Amino acid sequence: MEILSSGTAYYLNGQNLYGLKSTPELGGTREKREVTNLLDTAHRYIAGLYKYDDLTFDFYYNSAEENPNVTPAQTAAAFAAARAVELSGASVTQKVQFPDGTYFTWSGQVATKIKRMEADGVMEFSIISIPNTALVYSSDTSSS
Numbered sequence: 001m002e003i004l005s006s007g008t009a010y011y012l013n014g015q016n017l018y019g020l021k022s023t024p025e026l027g028g029t030r031e032k033r034e035v036t037n038l039l040d041t042a043h044r045y046i047a048g049l050y051k052y053d054d055l056t057f058d059f060y061y062n063s064a065e066e067n068p069n070v071t072p073a074q075t076a077a078a079f080a081a082a083r084a085v086e087l088s089g090a091s092v093t094q095k096v097q098f099p100d101g102t103y104f105t106w107s108g109q110v111a112t113k114i115k116r117m118e119a120d121g122v123m124e125f126s127i128i129s130i131p132n133t134a135l136v137y138s139s140d141t142s143s144s
Contacts, residue, residue, distance in 0.1 A: 007099035010057050010109065012127070013085060013092040017078040018070060019059040021124065023096055026104045026135060028052040052106075052131040058115070061123040082112045082127045091132055107133045 010020050059078055076107035085092055089109065097103040108131040115124040 003099055005099070009097045010127075011093075011097070012081055014046065015077070015083060017059065017127075019061065019078050021058045023057055024053075024055045026055070026096060027137075028135060050134060052135060055129040055131065057127045059125050059127065061114070061125050079112065079125050082110055082125075083100040086110050086112050093120075094129055102137070102139045104135050104137050105136045106131045107125050110131055 008020065009016050010023065028050035031051055032045045034043060035046050035107070036043045061079060073117065086109075091107050091109050093107050094104065094110075095103055095105045095129040106129075108129050111128040112128070113126050113128070115126055117123060
């Protein structure tokens with residue numbers, strides 16, 4: 001059975017940040033390393049280290065008037081928390097949890113930016129995660 005993405009959450013240093021709009025693809029690709037020698041009649045390769053791209057998470061910069069079910073503290077906290085981590089330069093734990101309870105975790109630094117605005121547009125911001133550990137997938141929903 002298919003699962004809706006509604007309910008997916010992004011945690012920065014243990015805090016669930018409100019307003020998540022979209023996530024990047026999660027996971028890495030292994031670098032390809034050539035191991036062809038002079039006796040080979042075709043190129044040969046082995047899988048190298050995993051490479052992770054920067055991970056960009058998009059958020060709505062919501063206000064309490066736009067969603068009365070959310071406190072003003074929650075709406076201000078998402079950007080403020082990410083910006084504070086960015087300014088500290090610290091590498092922090094991050095997590096994306098899916099509606100079925102499975103999740104990815106990793107550590108890394110973050111950068112923030114307010115996205116381009118236009119007339120009658122919705123204010124948004126991005127958190128760019130720069131992983132410095134492997135992205136680890138867990139299907140152990142008992143500890144999430």
